[in-house]
Amino acid sequence: MNTQMTNTTGTGETLIEMIKVSKAYPPDIVALENISVSIATGEMFFLIGMSGAGKTTLLKLLCSMETPSKGLIEIGGNPIQQMKGHKLAKLRQKIGVAYQDFKLLTDRTTSENIAISMEVSYKKPQLIRKRVRELLEQLDLSDKHDSITGELSRGEQQRVTLARAIANSPTIILVDEPTGNLDATTTEKVMKLLTKSNKAGATIVIATHDDSIYRDTSHRVMELRKGQMYSIAGGASL
Amino acid sequence: MSFWFTVLRQVGRNLRQTWPSQLMTLLTVSLSVLIFAFFYLVYSNMLNFGDKLGDDLSLIVYMEDEPGPELQQQLRRKITTFDEVEEIRFVSREDAYNRFATQLGENLDVLNDMPKDFLPPSIEVIPLKNLRSLNQVKLFSAYLAKLPGTLKVQYGQDWVERFYYFTRLLSIIVLLSGTLLILTTIFMVAYTIRLTILGRQAELELLKLVGATNNYIRTPFLLEGLLQGVLGSSLGITSLYILFQWIKLRFSGPGFLNLFEFSFFSPLVCITIIGVSILLCTIGSYSTMQKFLRI
Ligand SMILES: Nc1ncnc2c1ncn2[C@@H]1O[C@H](COP(=O)(O)OP(=O)(O)OP(=O)(O)O)[C@@H](O)[C@H]1O
Ligand SMILES: [Mg+2]
Numbered sequence: 001m002n003t004q005m006t007n008t009t010g011t012g013e014t015l016i017e018m019i020k021v022s023k024a025y026p027p028d029i030v031a032l033e034n035i036s037v038s039i040a041t042g043e044m045f046f047l048i049g050m051s052g053a054g055k056t057t058l059l060k061l062l063c064s065m066e067t068p069s070k071g072l073i074e075i076g077g078n079p080i081q082q083m084k085g086h087k088l089a090k091l092r093q094k095i096g097v098a099y100q101d102f103k104l105l106t107d108r109t110t111s112e113n114i115a116i117s118m119e120v121s122y123k124k125p126q127l128i129r130k131r132v133r134e135l136l137e138q139l140d141l142s143d144k145h146d147s148i149t150g151e152l153s154r155g156e157q158q159r160v161t162l163a164r165a166i167a168n169s170p171t172i173i174l175v176d177e178p179t180g181n182l183d184a185t186t187t188e189k190v191m192k193l194l195t196k197s198n199k200a201g202a203t204i205v206i207a208t209h210d211d212s213i214y215r216d217t218s219h220r221v222m223e224l225r226k227g228q229m230y231s232i233a234g235g236a237s238l
Numbered sequence: 239m240s241f242w243f244t245v246l247r248q249v250g251r252n253l254r255q256t257w258p259s260q261l262m263t264l265l266t267v268s269l270s271v272l273i274f275a276f277f278y279l280v281y282s283n284m285l286n287f288g289d290k291l292g293d294d295l296s297l298i299v300y301m302e303d304e305p306g307p308e309l310q311q312q313l314r315r316k317i318t319t320f321d322e323v324e325e326i327r328f329v330s331r332e333d334a335y336n337r338f339a340t341q342l343g344e345n346l347d348v349l350n351d352m353p354k355d356f357l358p359p360s361i362e363v364i365p366l367k368n369l370r371s372l373n374q375v376k377l378f379s380a381y382l383a384k385l386p387g388t389l390k391v392q393y394g395q396d397w398v399e400r401f402y403y404f405t406r407l408l409s410i411i412v413l414l415s416g417t418l419l420i421l422t423t424i425f426m427v428a429y430t431i432r433l434t435i436l437g438r439q440a441e442l443e444l445l446k447l448v449g450a451t452n453n454y455i456r457t458p459f460l461l462e463g464l465l466q467g468v469l470g471s472s473l474g475i476t477s478l479y480i481l482f483q484w485i486k487l488r489f490s491g492p493g494f495l496n497l498f499e500f501s502f503f504s505p506l507v508c509i510t511i512i513g514v515s516i517l518l519c520t521i522g523s524y525s526t527m528q529k530f531l532r533i
Contacts, residue, residue: 065447085452092449105441120450122240164448 015041015172015203016062021071023057023227031057033227035071039205044198046214047207048232049224055207056100058224059174062205063095064088075172093121096165100176100207102157106150110141110160113149117168128167135163138193140186155181162190166197173197173204179213187213248458249465252434259433260462263426264470270419271474271515275503277415279478281408282507283500295375295398299361299382300389304330313385317363320381321374327362331355358389376402420518423470427463427522434459435530442531456527463523467516474515475508 016039023032031054039045047055060066061073064080073080075091083091096117104113111132118128136142139159144152149160158181166173175194179187191213198204208214214221221232253260305313305328314326329337334357339346363382365375375398379391435442445455482502503511 063447089446089449089451089454092447094449097447103444103447105444116444117448119244120445120448120454122244124240125243168448 267470
């Protein structure tokens with residue numbers, strides 16, 4: 001496998017494994033076709049592709065928001081398709097997802113939105129408060145602590161979503177288009193935060209078509225084209 | 239610790255969001271408990287009342303001939319096969335005569351011309367002092383009438399029958415109001431919780447996505463049902479108690495109600511009523527969750 005060649009931060013042990021995965025939406029929209037990929041523990045993985053290529057679909061399969069029509073997905077050696085109830089909940093606590101459509105509770109404050117991902121694993125309130133402040137600071141949102149998220153700008157909402165995804169220090173972070181609405185400086189801040197989480201051990205999958213964030217990367221970049229995966233050897237060579 | 243903190247905060251949020259319907263449910267639950275408990279209180283006092291009347295209740299079986307000791311044994315056995323009884327007394331012709339004589343007192347002389355055995359011998363059967371035996375006294379008397387050598391059976395037919403029908407009616411009312419209690423409680427609690435769930439669909443979806451366990455999602459709703467049960471039933475029982483005290487105070491002094499001693503439920507009965515209401519409310523909230531949470 002070429003994982004070892006291109007991956008600089010991963011430990012080499014496979015964490016996420018997709019084997020011949022296809023996903024078709026009714027009636028007959030093929031979003032993903034025969035995808036096989038393995039992502040190592042601690043790796044940062046870029047998933048690129050045109051709009052409609054299937055990036056979001058792939059991320060949804062990984063956090064088991066959608067089930068594959070064919071194929072097998074394993075995380076940490078366990079197939080996730082059959083997971084239900086408590087096991088599924090525990091798995092999802094370990095996966096932080098920044099959704100493309102944010103999924104914020106627009107009638108709640110920024111801090112409440114971020115806290116949710118920590119509350120579900122019963123973190124102590126003081127710890128949650130501290131972590132929320134810390135993240136808001138790093139994302140340049142300190143003054144939005146008590147703002148209702150429905151009243152924030154798209155770029156601000158996007159960062160709140162990211163903060164919620166990484167607040168609980170998950171082992172896997174899936175980010176869908178994290179910089180779509182951001183200027184260059186803020187983009188850099190977001191990437192810095194993601195890199196920091198990655199250095200701390202998190203495995204990260206970033207779906208994007210913003211070439212500024214993967215142009216100079218040493219991490220693995222793969223492209224989806226009409227539901228099929230193509231390897232792009234080393235982002236730096238692009 | 240953090241678990242209960244989060245759960246309680248969630249409950250607080252729910253209550254704030256849907257408090258008008260929560261209040262309606264609370265009132266409905268307590269009203270149902272009040273109605274049921276009221277009739278049940280009357281009914282159970284009626285039972286006590288029946289106990290007292292039962293003191294005077296006896297069936298007198300008039301016999302053709304005085305039964306010998308062997309026949310007495312046999313009759314005793316036959317009577318007790320129908321039902322356990324408090325007491326069976328055999329009254330001979332002589333006993334009857336003597337008793338009558340004492341009752342006459344000064345007018346004893348009217349008996350002068352009568353033979354000493356003009357009164358028939360009898361068996362006095364005193365049923366157990368509970369409502370069941372009161373209710374089947376009619377059947378019992380029919381049974382006794384068929385015993386060998388029986389002339390006729392006598393008991394306070396009139397009031398026994400009336401009392402019997404009255405308690406029957408009351409027990410039907412208790413049953414109906416009990417059913418009403420069950421239905422309204424489950425339905426209302428289920429309804430409000432459904433309202434809360436529908437109002438927070440987006441949040442519940444998100445909670446599932448970020449890995450909230452079923453317990454995390456369910457507990458606040460269960461607690462909400464529990465709270466409705468605790469508050470509603472306590473409120474119902476308390477208002478009945480106040481009503482009870484008021485009536486007692488109002489009608490104290492010489493009067494009709496003073497004939498009987500009215501008493502409130504024992505603590506055990508109160509706790510049972512509250513416990514059952516809590517159970518019903520919890521069932522209500524649980525059933526809605528199964529339907530609407532899809533977890
Ligand atoms: N729920 C759905 N039902 C039907 N078709 C869907 C659904 N979700 C996605 N699709 C289709 O699947 C294909 C892949 O969609 P997907 O959202 O994964 O693309 P994407 O790469 O994330 O695009 P973008 O860059 O615009 O976000 C698209 O053709 C889309 O129309
Ligand atoms: Mg997408």
